[in-house]
Amino acid sequence: MANWIPLWVHKLSSPPNFYRFAGVLRPWALALALMLGVVALYGGLVLAPADYQQGDAYRIIFIHVPSAWMSLFIYGVMAVAAFISLVWRIKLAEVVAMESAPIGAAFTFITLVTGSLWGKPMWGTWWTWDARLTSELVLLFLYLGVIGLYHSFEDRRQGARAAAFLAIIGIINVPIVHFSVNWWNTLHQGSTVRILGPSKMSSDMLWPLLTMMVATKFYYIASLFGRVRTDLLSLESGKDWVRQIAEKEGAR
Amino acid sequence: MTPFSWDHFIAMGGYAAYVWPSFALFFIVLIADYLSPGFRRRRQLRELRGRMARQAARQQRNPSVP
Secondary structure, three states, X not given: XXXXXXXXXXXXXXXXXXXXXXXXXXXXXXXXXXXXXXXXXXXXXXXXXXXXXXXXXXXXXXHHHHHHHHHHHHHHHHHHHHHHHHHHOOHHHHHHHHHHHHHXXXXXXXXXXXXXXXHHHHHOOOOOOOHHHHHHHHHHHHHHHHHHHHHOOOOHXXXXXXXXXXXXXXXXXXXXXXXXXXHOOOOOOOOOOOOOOOOOOOHHHHHHHHHHHHHHHHHHHHHHHHHHHHHHHHHOOOOHHHHHHHHHHHHO | OOOOOHHHHHHXXXXXXXXXXXXHHHHHHHHHHHHHHHHHHHXXXXXXXXXXXXXXHHHHHOOOOO
């Protein structure tokens, strides 16, 4: 592997080391996610005022939008990890890519269903085939395709390689989802939160939303680490370090 | 700001039927996602222990075979 990568990265990416590292960090990530989540929900459901147009129905935003951001963010992480796994054949990158897919699919599913529950009272319909909704649905199918392809090979690593290709090709859909509200006429509203320039949202509503976004990031770390640990155990099940863990947990 | 009341909070301005299922779904899906690798992990380790036990038994019966 290239020698510009620092040594600690090599060490951390070895499966037994990462297994321990993830085991230590995972409870902290979950605790942070829960704490921030509670604060954000209190801010969003109790402290924030009702919207002048949408009443209290807009409160779905506090889970719908962070989930939508996560559905795109996780896809990005998955595609980058997939690329690394194809180029450098790092087992850990492969596992990160493949185990990100179910979490991303979960967030995409939440986005679609909460969007539907929000659309019914506001637009008068559960579903419409407009650009934003359709591209988000395609995102769900991409995730499901990656998961399916990964599990349809007898050899797990071969499956991961095929699924990594699909993940990389599918990245084209991420900007389409993001810009769909600008590129096409759609029922879905445009972005209210902006990284560049002022957001078009009152700060009472904005801070719970951003707190929830951070909470979902930590949740992703917690969930991913749990999944990666499990996957590393099964990929390395013949190795000594896994046998030791199996014996230790069997003794309990 | 009006004082907090549970009835008012639960009612969600008439949108309770849309707001609460959304939040319920969010938590149900994420809890299921968080717990699923734990079950998989326990099953894997149990199977591995089974394999190790069979291997050890085989070796005891016939020490010349690895």
